[in-house]
Amino acid sequence: MEDIQLYTMLLGIKYPWLVTKVQVDMALNRVDVWVQEAEGARFSCAVCRQEVPVHDHTEEQVWRHLDTCQLQTFVHARLPRTKCHKDGVKQILSPWAEPRSQFTRLFESRLINTLKECDVTGVTRLWETSWDETWGVMQRAVTRGLSRKKKRVPQYMGVDEKSIGKGQNYESIVCDLDRGTVEYVVDNREQKSLETYYRQFSQEELEQVEAIAMDMWDPYIAATKSYVPDADKKIVFDRYHAMTQVTKAVDNVRRSEHKVLSAREDFRLKGTRYLWLWNEANVPEWRREEFAGIKDAKLKTSRAWAIKEAFREFWSYSYRKCAEKYFRAWYFWATHSRLTAIIAAAKTLKVHLTNLLTYFKHRITNATSEGINSKIQMIKLMACGYRNREHYKAAIYFHCGGLDLYPRAETA
Numbered sequence: 220m221e222d223i224q225l226y227t228m229l230l231g232i233k234y235p236w237l238v239t240k241v242q243v244d245m246a247l248n249r250v251d252v253w254v255q256e257a258e259g260a261r262f263s264c265a266v267c268r269q270e271v272p273v274h275d276h277t278e279e280q281v282w283r284h285l286d287t288c289q290l291q292t293f294v295h296a297r298l299p300r301t302k303c304h305k306d307g308v309k310q311i312l313s314p315w316a317e318p319r320s321q322f323t324r325l326f327e328s329r330l331i332n333t334l335k336e337c338d339v340t341g342v343t344r345l346w347e348t349s350w351d352e353t354w355g356v357m358q359r360a361v362t363r364g365l366s367r368k369k370k371r372v373p374q375y376m377g378v379d380e381k382s383i384g385k386g387q388n389y390e391s392i393v394c395d396l397d398r399g400t401v402e403y404v405v406d407n408r409e410q411k412s413l414e415t416y417y418r419q420f421s422q423e424e425l426e427q428v429e430a431i432a433m434d435m436w437d438p439y440i441a442a443t444k445s446y447v448p449d450a451d452k453k454i455v456f457d458r459y460h461a462m463t464q465v466t467k468a469v470d471n472v473r474r475s476e477h478k479v480l481s482a483r484e485d486f487r488l489k490g491t492r493y494l495w496l497w498n499e500a501n502v503p504e505w506r507r508e509e510f511a512g513i514k515d516a517k518l519k520t521s522r523a524w525a526i527k528e529a530f531r532e533f534w535s536y537s538y539r540k541c542a543e544k545y546f547r548a549w550y551f552w553a554t555h556s557r558l559t560a561i562i563a564a565a566k567t568l569k570v571h572l573t574n575l576l577t578y579f580k581h582r583i584t585n586a587t588s589e590g591i592n593s594k595i596q597m598i599k600l601m602a603c604g605y606r607n608r609e610h611y612k613a614a615i616y617f618h619c620g621g622l623d624l625y626p627r628a629e630t631a
């Protein structure tokens with residue numbers, strides 16, 4: 220009798236449910252607890268909610284519960300099926316678990332907490348659950364979270380692409396920059412990918428968007444222009460992406476110059492790649508001297524590098540007008556550098572200048588959601604455990620969606 224009372228308390232079992240048997244098996248490391256409804260108990264019909272009598276029972280089902288000390292603990296029950304004269308025979312839901320789950324809500328919540336801390340495989344090792352069961356918990360948590368989430372347009376939005384796997388596979392990710400949450404993940408990075416996100420909202424809702432940070436990527440621009448009112452004033456090209464354009468150009472200049480120099484047995488540029496790509500301030504202490512020796516040399520690469528470093532200044536302006544003036548001077552310098560890659564990068568930036576300058580009004584970048592980027596990086600590292608894109612997307616929602624993931628008993 221004592222274990223029955225103990226488990227009634229531990230499991231939070233309330234009338235009409237009763238614990239009828241507890242079996243402890245130290246050899247198998249498990250506790251089994253049988254639960255059944257009190258005789259004559261009535262339940263609400265799943266359809267009309269009227270209290271109706273029990274008609275029969277399902278086969279016995281088993282749910283894994285939180286462990287009892289070192290013992291795995293399982294709840295057994297045959298769930299009653301009610302009979303309503305209007306709606307016929309209906310199965311009632313157990314008060315301790317979600318429909319179709321083999322775990323009690325408390326255990327499922329524990330798995331969710333553990334999934335937040337490590338990957339699916341780690342969870343299976345800690346809890347001795349199977350991969351599929353554990354994955355199912357994550358997937359259901361996401362579905363639950365998404366269905367509870369209020370539909371709302373972020374005021375400050377970030378649109379970013381993430382490559383996945385080894386091939387040229389991408390996901391487009393829409394973030395709420397204020398809340399630091401991923402709002403939407405969709406396959407590919409085409410115009411229609413982003414449009415599927417916008418299409419969920421009305422024109423009035425999309426008017427609420429203040430600004431959208433994104434790469435200078437035509438499909439995203441086109442999607443945004445065709446859906447978001449006043450997109451011209453709201454698109455803010457990501458400054459890090461803009462910087463990358465120039466940095467890549469520096470790298471191109473270095474590579475071709477190195478080729479030319481090496482042919483003449485001049486190896487000054489060997490092993491210097493990162494010296495030119497880093498911000499000057501980030502050149503590590505132990506390479507400063509080496510860098511000082513070449514950065515002022517009469518090299519095309521050092522000229523390209525100086526132009527890149529000068530473009531960095533652009534972002535430090537407080538006023539749009541001053542920034543624009545600075546850009547024009549920089550542009551003149553860059554386009555007269557006789558460095559093909561630098562000229563091309565400068566021209567790209569010029570084409571997009573209007574929405575580079577919106578930065579000085581809104582001051583947003585995709586790095587605002589820094590937490591998200593590092594979490595997604597972590598998800599990618601764990602991605603070997605994800606068998607496909609759907610898994611990867613679910614993991615992003617799970618870790619970055621800001622969703623209410625936990626199962627709760629429905630309060631009718």
Ligand SMILES: [Zn+2]
Nearest residue numbers: 264267303306
């Ligand atoms: Zn009914």
